[in-house]
Amino acid sequence: MHQKEHISDKIDLEILSLMQENSRISNADIARVLNMAPSAVLERVKKLEQKNIILQYTTRLNPLALNQNLLAYVYVKASNGIGISNTAIELAKIAEVQEVHQIAGDDCFIVKIRTTDSASLLDLLRNTMSKIPDIVITKTTLVLETIKEQQQLVIHQ
Incomplete structure (x- = not known):
C-alpha cells in the first residue's frame, strides 16, 4: 500500500494526534x-506528508444522510487465490x-460495501461482482447495527 515509515519523535506523535482528532486544526493552533513556532509545525507537517505518514485529509460523511442505509461485508473466494490478484483490483473499482x-482462511478477500x-x-x-471472472463464491453478512466505526489509529506516545 504505502512505504513503511515509523515515528519515534514525541512531537510528531503529538502533532499527528491533534490532526487526527481534527484535520482542520491550523498550524497556529497546533503550535x-x-x-x-507555527513555522516549525508547518515544517514537521510537510515532512510527515512527504514520508507518507499523513496520507490524506478527508471529510467523514454520514452514510444515512446520503441514503446509504445498508452496510454489508462480502467474503470472496477467488480461483486465483492469494497473491497479486486481478480480482482484488476489479473489486476495488466498484464504486x-x-x-x-x-x-x-477459507476466503481470499473481505469487502466492505455500502x-x-x-x-x-x-x-x-448479481450484475457487477458476478462478472469478475475469478470469483468462485461469495458470502454476504449484513450489518444490523454499528456500535463503533472509526478511522482513527491509536497513537502511543
Missing part, C-alpha cells in the same frame, strides 16, 4: 498547544466498495 482486504438497500446490494452482487 499554541505544543508551545512551538460502492469501500474497502478490500486480502485475508487468511449501498441504499438490499435490492441494490443484490443488483451489485
